[in-house]
Amino acid sequence: MTEGAPPGVGKLATGIPGFEYIADGGLPAGRATLLAGSSGSGKSIFGAQFLVEGIRQWQQPGVFVTFEEPPGAIRDNFAALGWPIAEWEAQGQWAFVDLSPDEEQPEIAGEFDLGALLPRIEHAVQRVGAGRLVIDSLGTLYSQYSDRHMVRRALGQLMAAVRRLGVTALVTAERLEEYGPVARFDVEEFVADAVVILRQVLNGDKRRRTVEILKMRGTSHQKGEYPFTVSTDAEGVSIIPLSAIELNQPASSERAPFGVAELDALCAGGLLRGSVTLVAGPTGTGKSLIGAHFATGDPGERSMVIAFEEGADQLRRNAAGWNLPFEGMEADGTLQIHAAYPETAALEDHLVRLKKAIEAFRPGRVTIDSLSALERIGSDRGFREFLIALVAYLRESGITTVMTTNTSNLQGGGIASEAQVSSMTDTIILLRYTEQQARIKRGLVVLKMRGSDQDKAVREFTVTDRGIRVGEPFAGDSGSLLGFVRG
Amino acid sequence: MEKYRLKLYVTGRTPRSQQAIDNLRRLLEEEFAERYELEIVDVLEDPQQAEAHKVLATPTLVRDLPPPVRRVIGDLSDRHQVLLGLDLQALGEGDHGGTDHD
Numbered sequence: 001m002t003e004g005a006p007p008g009v010g011k012l013a014t015g016i017p018g019f020e021y022i023a024d025g026g027l028p029a030g031r032a033t034l035l036a037g038s039s040g041s042g043k044s045i046f047g048a049q050f051l052v053e054g055i056r057q058w059q060q061p062g063v064f065v066t067f068e069e070p071p072g073a074i075r076d077n078f079a080a081l082g083w084p085i086a087e088w089e090a091q092g093q094w095a096f097v098d099l100s101p102d103e104e105q106p107e108i109a110g111e112f113d114l115g116a117l118l119p120r121i122e123h124a125v126q127r128v129g130a131g132r133l134v135i136d137s138l139g140t141l142y143s144q145y146s147d148r149h150m151v152r153r154a155l156g157q158l159m160a161a162v163r164r165l166g167v168t169a170l171v172t173a174e175r176l177e178e179y180g181p182v183a184r185f186d187v188e189e190f191v192a193d194a195v196v197i198l199r200q201v202l203n204g205d206k207r208r209r210t211v212e213i214l215k216m217r218g219t220s221h222q223k224g225e226y227p228f229t230v231s232t233d234a235e236g237v238s239i240i241p242l243s244a245i246e247l248n249q250p251a252s253s254e255r256a257p258f259g260v261a262e263l264d265a266l267c268a269g270g271l272l273r274g275s276v277t278l279v280a281g282p283t284g285t286g287k288s289l290i291g292a293h294f295a296t297g298d299p300g301e302r303s304m305v306i307a308f309e310e311g312a313d314q315l316r317r318n319a320a321g322w323n324l325p326f327e328g329m330e331a332d333g334t335l336q337i338h339a340a341y342p343e344t345a346a347l348e349d350h351l352v353r354l355k356k357a358i359e360a361f362r363p364g365r366v367t368i369d370s371l372s373a374l375e376r377i378g379s380d381r382g383f384r385e386f387l388i389a390l391v392a393y394l395r396e397s398g399i400t401t402v403m404t405t406n407t408s409n410l411q412g413g414g415i416a417s418e419a420q421v422s423s424m425t426d427t428i429i430l431l432r433y434t435e436q437q438a439r440i441k442r443g444l445v446v447l448k449m450r451g452s453d454q455d456k457a458v459r460e461f462t463v464t465d466r467g468i469r470v471g472e473p474f475a476g477d478s479g480s481l482l483g484f485v486r487g
Numbered sequence: 488m489e490k491y492r493l494k495l496y497v498t499g500r501t502p503r504s505q506q507a508i509d510n511l512r513r514l515l516e517e518e519f520a521e522r523y524e525l526e527i528v529d530v531l532e533d534p535q536q537a538e539a540h541k542v543l544a545t546p547t548l549v550r551d552l553p554p555p556v557r558r559v560i561g562d563l564s565d566r567h568q569v570l571l572g573l574d575l576q577a578l579g580e581g582d583h584g585g586t587d588h589d
Contacts, residue, residue, distance in 0.1 A: 067502070096540055102558075107572025110507070110561030115498030115545030116530040116537045123534035 009219040009225025012131075012168045016046070017165055018239030022222040027194070032162050032169040033216075034191035036140075036183040037198030042209060042230050042237060043152070043172040046198065047134040049236040050170050051094065052083050054132045061093040062132035063124045063167075067140035071096040081236060095124040101144055114141070114154040117159045125165050129451075133162060136354055137172040139185040159190045182214070193217040198260040199225065211239055227385045229348040238352075256365055256400040258290070259297035262470035265382050266459070270297075271400055271427060276391050279404045281431025285442055286463050287404040288369050289322060290429065293467055294402045296324045299334065304363040306354060307339040308373035315339070315369075322467040336361050347374065347386040353392055365400045372406035391424045436460075443474060467485065491523040491575065492552035498545040499531050503562050507546035510563040519575065548573065 011025035020026050027033050027050075037043045050357075051062030066074060074096070075085045097120050100263035125133060135158075141151045162169045170190050173183035178199045182188040197215040200207050209226035228239040253271030262269045271277050271294075273278070278355060279287045288310075295303045305326075307315055315337055319326035329335035338357050340350065358366065375383050394401045403425075428447040433440050445458045457473035495511055497504035508527060515523050530537040530545060540549060544560040550573045559572035569575075 097538065099543055102541065104558075106544075106558035106560045107568055108561050109548075109559050109566075109568035109572060110510075110548060110564035111503060112544045112561045113498075113503075114543055116534070116547075117497065119498070119530045119534040120538050120543075123538065380587045 009216075011219065014050050015134045016049055016237050016239065018226070018228065019211075022211070022226050022239060023196075023216065024220045024222065027168050027170065027218055028216060029168050030163075030166045031193060032159060032171050032191045033194035033196055034173055034183065034188055035170050035196050036175050036188070037197065038178060038200065039173045041175075041198040041200050042228075043198055044069075044074075044136050045078075045230060047136050047170050047172055048078055048083070051132050051134055052078075052236070055088055055093045059093070060131040061095075062134065063095045063097060063121070063128065063130040065097040065099060065121055065124075065133065065135040067099045067137060070100040071098050081231075083236075084104075092128050092135055093469060095128045095130070097124045099140075101140075113150055114145075117154055118157060121158070122161065122165065123396075125167060130167055132165040133169040135162075135169065135171045137174055138187045138190065139174055139183065141450040142185045151484050155187065167291070167396060170483045179417050185398075207348075209348065226349070227350055227389070231352045233286070256294075256301070257297050258293045260293050260468055260470070263290075263293070263468065266444075266470065267427070271402070273400050274395060274398045275426035276395060276401045276403070276424065277427040277429060278425040279429045279431065282407050282433065285431035285433060286461070286468060287406070287431060288318065289463060289468055290431075291367045291369045291402055291404050292319050292324050292326070294365065295335065296326065296329060297324070298365070299329065299332075300359060301334070301364040303329065303335045304358065304361055304366045305335065305337045306357075306366065306368045307337060308341070308368070309370050310339070313341045321465070323465060324467060336363070342371075347383065350374070351386055351389055351393075354390065358394075358397065358399070363399060365402070366394060368401065368403040370404040370406055387414040388424060393402050434474070444470065489553055491519065491550060491573075493523055493525045493573075494528055494540075494547070494549045494551060496528045496530055496537060496540075496542045496545055499529060504529075504546060506564070507548075507562045510566075511548065511569075513542045514563070514566055514569060518570075533549065550574070 009031070010025070010029040011027065012018075012021075012029040013020050014028040035043055035046060048064065052066060054060040054062050064071075064074070069077075078085055085094055089096070099117070121133075124130070138155060142148065142156065145151050159171075162171075173187045173191075175181070175183050175197075182195060182197070194216045197212045197214055199210045199212070200209075201210070209228050209230065211228050212225045213221040213223070215221075226239055228237055230237055253267075254273040255264075256273050257264045257270035258267075279290050280390060281287050291305070292315075295305050305315065310318075316326050316330075326335060326337070330337070338354070338356075340353070350376075371387070374386065391401070430445050430447055432443045434443045435441075442461050442463075443458050444461045445456065447456070459473050460471040462469045462471065493511075493515075495507060497507060511525070515525065527537050530542065536542075542549075546560065546562055548559045548563060548569070550557040557573050559569050561568070563569050
């Protein structure tokens with residue numbers, strides 16, 4: 001959904017991953033945008049990254065006006081992210097205006113105003129030729145000076161100067177409540193045209209960060225809250241634009257085989273390269289086995305296994321039991337196993353860590369076993385967002401992905417994650433137990449294979465010491481018995 | 488003996504700037520004649536110096552020497568606060584050899 005966009009207000013791309021999507025191109029160019037958030041919501045890093053990306057991507061210098069932390073602390077903090085601010089200062093691409101509070105309060109002897117504020121900011125902007133300006137944060141002066149009228153006057157003049165200077169400005173402001181007034185001290189009246197809110201909401205003991213564009217007068221934007229992550233490396237803030245993701249489908253018609261002839265035959269030769277497949281079934285049906293087949297399906301392709309349920313050693317033992325060459329491929333450097341216990345980190349952190357591992361190894365295929373473990377730690381919404389972001393990332397990277405998920409009901413039936421995940425996947429392989437002539441057998445069916453014809457028959461399969469064997473379709477109409485829904 | 492080195496930061500030629508300059512000159516001539524150096528900095532002309540010394544409020548009077556650096560803000564109409572803020576009185580008292588005549 002977007003608001004009407006009359007001509008006149010151009011946008012300036014921030015360079016912050018995902019922000020251009022939700023802001024329909026970026027911040028209103030040559031104007032000020034209020035960035036409001038509670039303490040610890042990521043305002044300062046968001047603001048700093050606005051400048052960092054300007055320098056890194058467009059060689060556009062920036063000025064950081066700090067009312068809170070002194071420049072030395074900011075340099076140190078962001079040096080830890082790999083942002084060489086001191087270097088940029090030396091090159092004339094970054095300038096601080098240091099309005100951080102003095103340790104000692106000066107004596108007051110008569111009338112005064114904040115007369116050096118504008119000259120210092122204007123000087124810094126002109127000195128580096130800044131196109132971007134960050135003010136962090138606007139309300140601070142209220143806690144330093146008791147004369148509210150004077151502070152109001154100074155803030156009014158400051159924002160008028162920002163407009164006059166023609167820079168694109170991001171002005172942070174503190175909020176006390178996540179869903180209360182826009183900002184403390186009513187500072188939003190000075191920056192009323194565009195407001196972006198950062199939130200951090202606790203879900204159980206997990207923190208969830210979101211960004212919402214409240215308004216952007218005179219130009220369009222996306223509505224609603226979008227999750228974002230704050231990474232501890234140079235990537236910084238990364239916004240996850242949910243609705244943007246279902247747009248791109250794998251364009252490839254190449255296939256990534258399982259290496260099991262019968263299974264590949266069911267999928268018209270293999271999974272589409274760059275597509276996402278969900279293998280769903282109750283405990284013990286063979287989801288992990290199918291995942292392991294996929295992981296070893298093409299010895300010539302780099303393959304990564306992300307394990308959330310079992311340790312790497314257990315996975316190797318399982319694979320050895322099925323005669324699948326995990327250890328051999330690991331020795332060749334064509335397979336990597338990343339085992340992680342989801343309870344140890346927030347979903348957002350898992351996302352960042354997985355992306356890093358994938359960027360370093362550059363696999364052609366990724367197997368995730370299993371998503372069910374992740375579901376335990378996040379709220380449903382957080383889980384869905386995690387999945388969307390992960391799937392989007394894998395797809396963008398052209399990686400063929402197989403994810404497994406558990407269904408607690410032995411006879412099937414939809415569980416939340418299945419419904420959530422199925423809308424994001426190209427192919428679903430369902431595994432079920434079924435009773436046939438008083439014996440429990442395993443059944444398998446390939447559902448919803450985008451972009452190709454697949455065999456929709458429910459087939460019996462067995463697990464052998466050579467891995468999976470897929471047999472003939474069950475006789476008769478076993479659909480209702482199995483609880484399968486034909487796709 | 489060591490002189491006070493003082494800097495007065497003002498913003499342009501406003502009445503308040505002028506008032507601060509007048510107040511300060513009068514005080515210095517009356518109490519510290521020959522024992523001070525005063526530089527007046529207009530932050531509109533030299534914003535870099537205001538940045539370097541973290542001056543936000545104007546007028547701001549800074550005592551650079553002797554250390555430690557001390558600051559007073561305002562139009563300096565309150566002479567007692569100026570002396571207190573710059574810790575000028577202590578040295579003056581030392582020179583006059585007493586504390587009870589003020």
